[in-house]
Amino acid sequence: MPKRAILVALLAAALALVAGCGDSGTVTVTVTDATTTADTSSAGTVTAAPAIEADLELRLPPPKSIPSLRPGTATVQPTAQKLVDSLYSTGDAAKPAAVVRLDAAGYETGVLRDQRGANPRRGLTLFRSYVYRLRDQAAAQHEVDDSVDEVKRDSTASSVDVEVPDIPGARGLLLKTKSPTIDAEVLYVTWVAGRDVYGIQSFTRAGSKLYRDETIDLAQTLYLAWKEG
Numbered sequence: 001m002p003k004r005a006i007l008v009a010l011l012a013a014a015l016a017l018v019a020g021c022g023d024s025g026t027v028t029v030t031v032t033d034a035t036t037t038a039d040t041s042s043a044g045t046v047t048a049a050p051a052i053e054a055d056l057e058l059r060l061p062p063p064k065s066i067p068s069l070r071p072g073t074a075t076v077q078p079t080a081q082k083l084v085d086s087l088y089s090t091g092d093a094a095k096p097a098a099v100v101r102l103d104a105a106g107y108e109t110g111v112l113r114d115q116r117g118a119n120p121r122r123g124l125t126l127f128r129s130y131v132y133r134l135r136d137q138a139a140a141q142h143e144v145d146d147s148v149d150e151v152k153r154d155s156t157a158s159s160v161d162v163e164v165p166d167i168p169g170a171r172g173l174l175l176k177t178k179s180p181t182i183d184a185e186v187l188y189v190t191w192v193a194g195r196d197v198y199g200i201q202s203f204t205r206a207g208s209k210l211y212r213d214e215t216i217d218l219a220q221t222l223y224l225a226w227k228e229g
Helices: 004-019 051-058 080-087 095-104 137-154 212-226
Strands: 075-077 109-116 126-133 158-161 171-178 183-193 196-205
Touching (some): 080 095, 080 126, 137 158
Antiparallel strands (some): 075 109, 126 196, 183 196
16 A cells, blocks of 8 residues: 555654644644444444454553543554554545555555644653454555655655564654644654554654654554454
8 A cells, every 4th residue: 555645644743743733732633532432223322343443442442552642542444544644634636646555455444543642742742543354464564564665765854764673574763854843743653563553653752752763662562462363
């Protein structure tokens, strides 16, 4: 799945986040928040998530894995279109091709959770984690490699590889971008466990704590827990 556009959008979001961070921790970029929808066909009931989506939600990092994050609720990404809409900027011309690519890879479903930083002037402004399931492990690894290679090749943001030890095929990038008023950093780590693609994206203003080591440790813990599928 071509994800250069995803990371470009993420970098723009990072700038908007850090530029909009007031003392209260308010951010000005739209992130994914969960809503609960009642099943109006049966009074007093709420439709439960299918078993596969509940299983994927268990594979997300525990909400307090990284310090100083506000609570966040996982949102189901039941189709490739929904996932792309969640990750890409509105109006991005790459979105239709991304949907086709994910569908061709056997996209089944996914979950995504955004958590805002409690103290964005000193720590993270946003911590995004997601897991989605594809046809097989080979398709999942292809997505991981494609996402990082395209960002390195096509993004105008400066980037350096980040080593992710002890996870076969895992990739990581540290991206840095600038605006006239503020600089921002994004740590992007992605890997495969079974036939699931995992992603973690951490955003911060330059000079604030990015929790790089803690994020790598978290990725290793999740891989060990779920590598058998």
